[in-house]
Amino acid sequence: MDGYGPSTYGDRFADVYDDWYGNVSDAEATVERVAALAATSGTRRVLELGGGSGRLALPLVAAGIPTWAVDASLAMLRRLRGKPGSEAVHVVVGDMAALPLSPRARFGVALCAFNTLFNLTTVEAQRRCLADAAARLVPGGRLVIESFVASAHEEGDAGVGAVEPRHIGLDEVVLTVSRLDPTNHTITGQHVQITEAGIRLRPWMLRYLSPEELDALAAEAGLRLVDRHGGWRAEPFTAESAMHVSTYALTARG
Numbered sequence: 001m002d003g004y005g006p007s008t009y010g011d012r013f014a015d016v017y018d019d020w021y022g023n024v025s026d027a028e029a030t031v032e033r034v035a036a037l038a039a040t041s042g043t044r045r046v047l048e049l050g051g052g053s054g055r056l057a058l059p060l061v062a063a064g065i066p067t068w069a070v071d072a073s074l075a076m077l078r079r080l081r082g083k084p085g086s087e088a089v090h091v092v093v094g095d096m097a098a099l100p101l102s103p104r105a106r107f108g109v110a111l112c113a114f115n116t117l118f119n120l121t122t123v124e125a126q127r128r129c130l131a132d133a134a135a136r137l138v139p140g141g142r143l144v145i146e147s148f149v150a151s152a153h154e155e156g157d158a159g160v161g162a163v164e165p166r167h168i169g170l171d172e173v174v175l176t177v178s179r180l181d182p183t184n185h186t187i188t189g190q191h192v193q194i195t196e197a198g199i200r201l202r203p204w205m206l207r208y209l210s211p212e213e214l215d216a217l218a219a220e221a222g223l224r225l226v227d228r229h230g231g232w233r234a235e236p237f238t239a240e241s242a243m244h245v246s247t248y249a250l251t252a253r254g
Contacts, residue, residue, distance in 0.1 A: 001188050001205050006095040009119055010052060010073020012202045016193075017053050017076070024055075025114050025146065029232035031059045034109050037142045037247070038065055041108025047136060049096040049129065050116035054080035054089065061088040068107070070096050097125040099132045107136050110143045117145055118206040121186065123217070126207065130221040134250060143223060143248040146232070149241055150185070150208040171195060185209065211244055223248040 013020070034056075038044045044065055051057045051069025053076050060067040068090040071077050077091050094100035096112075097120055110133040120126045133143050160180045167174040178189035184207075191202040209217065215225050226249050230241035237244055 001203060004121065004203060004205055006072035006097070006120075007074070009204055010071060010076035013204075014053065014073060014075035014079050016202070018055075018079070022055065026232050027056055027059055030056055030111075030113060030146075031063055031065075033232050033245070034060065034111055034144065035063055035065055037144065038108045041141045042138050043106065043108040043141075045107045045109075047101075047105075047107040047110045047133070049110060049112040049133065050119060051080065051089075051091070052076045054083055054086060056111070056113055057089045058083060058085050061085060066090070068092060068101075068105075070094055070099060070101075072096070096120070097128045097132070099136065101136065105136060106138045106141075108138055108141050110136060110141070112144070113146045115147045115206065117214075118147060118208050121205050121207045123207065126209070127217055127220060130217055130223065134221040134223050134248075137250055139250065141250065142226065143218070144245065145214065145248070146243065146245050147214070148208070148243050150210045150213075166191060211246065214246065218248050219251075222251050224251045 034046060038046055046060055046065050046067045048057050048067060048069045051071045054069065057067050057069040057080065062085055069080065070092045072095045074093055077093060080086050080089065080091065092100060117126060117129065120129055137143065162178050164176045165173065166176045173194045175192040176189060177192060178187055180187050187206045187208065189204050193200040193202060211228065226247045228237045228244050228246045229235055230237040230244060232245055
């Protein structure tokens with residue numbers, strides 16, 4: 001998608017993100033899991049990659065967890081800053097594939113929730129993100145990634161398109177137009193929001209990874225898989241799981 005960059009998604013979705021995605025995953029269980037990992041890491045500091053409007057950063061700081069939220073979209077972070085309790089969040093504007101943090105900054109947990117890693121649209125950017133995250137972990141720290149299971153998208157012909165109604169209301173229709181390219185592991189789409197006032201386009205793009213491909217990229221970054229669950233409440237991960245929560249630790253150096 002020409003012109004699509006690190007901040008495009010957040011800039012185009014900031015005004016509707018909380019309404020459309022506020023309950024997109026189990027925030028309470030996420031916070032509980034991240035807090036438990038932080039408590040045993042040697043430092044309770046948490047780095048959220050793609051913090052957006054604060055869906056997770058705000059409950060993390062409310063639970064007493066020092067939290068840094070990195071996002072490339074200033075519009076998203078302005079939404080975060082407009083919410084109660086946001087003054088406790090350390091907000092960082094920047095691309096999570098090139099973390100704009102002090103070289104000395106270290107964290108007990110790096111969190112990349114709800115498919116956020118897939119918002120990086122090239123394998124090179126995903127590789128840099130994992131390497132940067134690994135470099136920011138203290139010994140005993142953990143990187144936690146939540147994403148959908150991509151194996152279902154591995155088959156099929158390149159260029160498969162779809163148009164689906166996302167919302168039909170009295171004064172609004174939202175259509176999701178998407179194209180799947182399994183050869184390049186990308187899904188490119190638009191949410192087309194139609195109201196009496198006009199049409200608003202909200203573009204998005206994902207580069208997905210299967211769990212095995214994610215493990216391989218993590219290994220390149222010096223990370224090893226510690227555990228994988230089918231959800232934030234330690235649900236078993238099975239062949240039928242639609243999503244996974246994967247936890248990585250630094251590989252021991254001999």
